[in-house]
Amino acid sequence: MDEGRYAESADGSVIGFRVFGEGPPMVLVHGAAVDGRSWAPLVPELAERFTVHVMDRRGRGLSMREGDPYALAREGEDVAAVVEAAGRDVFLVGHSYGALCSLNAAPHTDAIGRIVLYEPPVTSPWREVASPEAMERLRAFAGEEDYERLLETVLREVIRLSPKQVDALRSARRFWRTSLENAPPLLRETESVGRIEECGRFAGIGVPVRLLVGERSPAYQRPAAEAIAELIPGADVAVLPGQGHMAMMEDPALLAGALSAFAALEGPAAGVARRGPRGVTR
Incomplete structure (x- = not known):
């Protein structure tokens, strides 16, 4: 296993990442309540085709040395630093909050070749990422350092997982233990999620962008992804069946198959897919 490599972000934060495989460069950016280990089941599949750079976002794992104050824009700079270390024409993949960080990386580097955003959280006219009541609870639990309740509240009231899904994650003891280790930054990240209209500032990204949505994900994910895609010229939406x-x-x-399929697209078609009902890629 790669013991870890490091890139310095614009504010002096040191961002750690591990490298696996051989091929075109890819950077994976994890979501909230986890670290780079959340990609572990996927990395062997991808490492057969790509040189996979698995980063730990600031405040986690290899990336504990960070500057102040915290901002989503700083996370974008962190991702850009790892992308620059990975090479050129980098395939950037962000999950959940990591997808927002990936979007924010685009203005800081020209080394990105294409981007996949898997269910980025944004506040929209039809759904708040976290209600004022939920935010009040999160702040209380964070102040008490009650990370068990903080984590559970984020999973249930922010990500909107069902009680059954949360119980399944809790029963996966290694995952739950890892999530508790990474719970302290959850409040600041939830507070930093922006509004969907703000994604319009990424209209000039200029590389192929695909948004992924799970077929079984909460109903708000699909229209949110479609709205973001409408704000980024050439972006499209694809559904992960049964997920x-x-x-x-x-x-x-x-x-892995969905990512490889997007990587294989070339030319103008890489960012323009056929759209079915509600703008979902066929």
């Missing part, structure tokens, strides 16, 4: 928010754990082969 929810955690396909990297539930069906890594399916997700």
Whole structure:
């Protein structure tokens, strides 16, 4: 196993990542309540085709040395630093909050070749990422350092997993232990999620962008992805059949296939897919 490599972000934060496989460069950016280990089931599938750079976002794992103050824009700079270390024409893949970080990386580097965003959380006219009541609870639990309740509240009231899904994650003891280790940054990240209209500033990204949505994910994910795609010229939306928010754990082969298929697209068609009902890629 790669013991870890490091890139320095714009504010002096040191961002750690591990490298696997051989081929065109790819960077994986994990979501909230996890670290780079969340990609572990998927990495062997991808490493057969790509040189996979698995980063730990700031405040986690290899990336504990960070500057202040915290901002989503700083996370974008972190991702850009790892992308620059990975090479040129990098395939950037972000999951959940990591997808927002990936979007924010685009203005800081020209080394990105294409981007996949798997269910980025944004506040929209039809759904708040976290209600004022939920935010009040999160702040209380964070202040008490009650990370068990903080984590459970994020999973249930922010990500909107069902009680059954949360119980399944809790029963996966290694995953739950890892999530508790990474719970302290959850409040600041939830507070930093922006509004969907703000994604319009990424209209000039200029590389192919695909948004992924799980077929079994909460109903708000699909229209949110479609709205983001409308704001980024050439972006499209694809559905992961039978999946929810955690396909990297539930069906890594399916997700690896979806990423490889997008990587194989070339020319203008790479960013323009046929759209079925509600703008979903066929």
